[in-house]
Amino acid sequence: MRIALLPGDGIGKDIVKQAVKVLDAVGKKYNCVFEYKEALIGGEAIDKVGTPLPQETIDICKESDAVLLGAVGGPKWDNLAGNLRPEAGLLGIRKALGVYANLRPAIVFPQLKDASTLKEEVLKDGIEIMIVRELTGGLYFGEKKRVQTEEGQKAWDTMVYTEKEIDRISRMSFEIARKRNRKLTLVDKSNVLESSRLWREVFTNIAKDYTDVAVDYMYVDNAAMQLVRNPKQFDVILTENTFGDILSDEAAMLTGSLGMLPSASLGDGKVGLYEPIHGSAPDIAGQNKANPIATIMSVAMMLRYSFNMLDAADDIEKAIVTILDKGYRTLDIMQEGMTAVGTEEMGDLIAGEIK
Structure with missing residues (x-):
């Protein structure tokens, strides 16, 4: 199964990396192979090739079975013209893939009621x-x-x-x-x-x-x-x-935190686009502070809607609930008496629960 990875800007790289860990754990458990191909989008694409959505990125996405996107944007590019801003890359890839329906579940986890x-x-x-x-x-x-x-x-x-x-x-x-x-x-x-x-x-x-x-x-x-x-x-x-x-x-x-919620963008074509609904949070990028759960839950939606791997999707969601039950929290959902962990640790914990 071919997955295009579009980490994008800010914490995009941090959270997509954790999602790949979880996908690899699913692959081992279910004896299947996920192949990844990374491409540029958003501000990073502007800096490297002068456009928020290179044609090469569109081609890679269309040749894939699903697309996992991190986040785009940041103050660095706020003064650019509208068609050159990072967000234009996001709108463009949605249009190119023909995904016209964005599914956004809002779920209150019992463990996080106090965060609301x-x-x-x-x-x-x-x-x-x-x-x-x-x-x-x-x-x-x-x-x-x-x-x-x-x-x-x-x-x-x-x-x-x-x-x-x-x-x-x-x-x-x-x-x-x-x-x-x-x-x-x-x-x-x-x-x-x-x-x-x-x-x-x-x-x-x-x-x-x-x-x-x-x-x-x-x-x-x-x-x-x-x-x-x-x-x-x-x-x-x-x-x-x-x-x-x-x-x-x-x-x-x-629900208490944007860092907990995924989304799926679907259309009549074969390629679905999956992404967390939060922004790029450049102020914490690369600091092991971002919450990867929304991106990991987006992977669960990918398994459900693009690959019809319903049991695997359930495994991911159950693993997240289990880790929350054990008291692990990233900083954005930290509560008194819980154990604070970083981006990398949360990814490892969820992937380990699946294994």
Whole structure:
């Protein structure tokens, strides 16, 4: 199984290295071989070849069975033009691979309830929400322009969606809901935005084919409030690109740490893209301080969605829970009475549990 590794910037190299350790442990246990090929993306690619997404990287990814990405970006490249910023590499590889659905689970681990800012009664019995974010349309990919006027500069970004784009991710979301608790919430702003009204029309029509799934509708401002007020009301949330970017980060913080949560970006093609949802944290890069669990959990999603290795994916998730039960913590999730470990040690512990 061929995996393209895109460590990227900041802590990207630190966390991807630990994910490879875990994959190698899975390979030994299940007598399978993972082949890795590393490529440039983001700021590192800008520094070395002058572009955030070299064609060679696109080719390597398309020739692979899955892609594991670390993180991109950092203040070093903040003053570059938009098309030359590290984030342009991330948007570009998503587009090149045709991955239009970003799956972001927000899971509250019982061992880390105290790390959340929510009251214990809100977290009682745990939280596990799946946010499905449309990934290749909307404001991020619509027309962008800036012009000079008599009153100064004027800029705009266009939120554009087609019926086909909404149809395909809506159907994927219904299928995901069928495998969970059969409840799906569409989050939009249809009281204001015409694009949201199209989302609601297409989604409602598709819902007729999934009568076994309970459907709910919510405006994005209310959804943001309800996520912190009563997150257990949600199971699967479907929303467009910009709303999904914001809500998934909010949902992630319910769990106490961005360092704990993975994501999978899928489409109709054979290559899935897997990455943690946190940033590049350049201030702790190379210091053995980063939490690799989100990246390791992204590997579990890779095994589940790209390689259909369900038992192996379960092994990784159980290994993480076991290590947390034993009291090991990286600094971002450290609690009184627990044992602090670094990036390397956490990777070794989880890989060792799998072996």
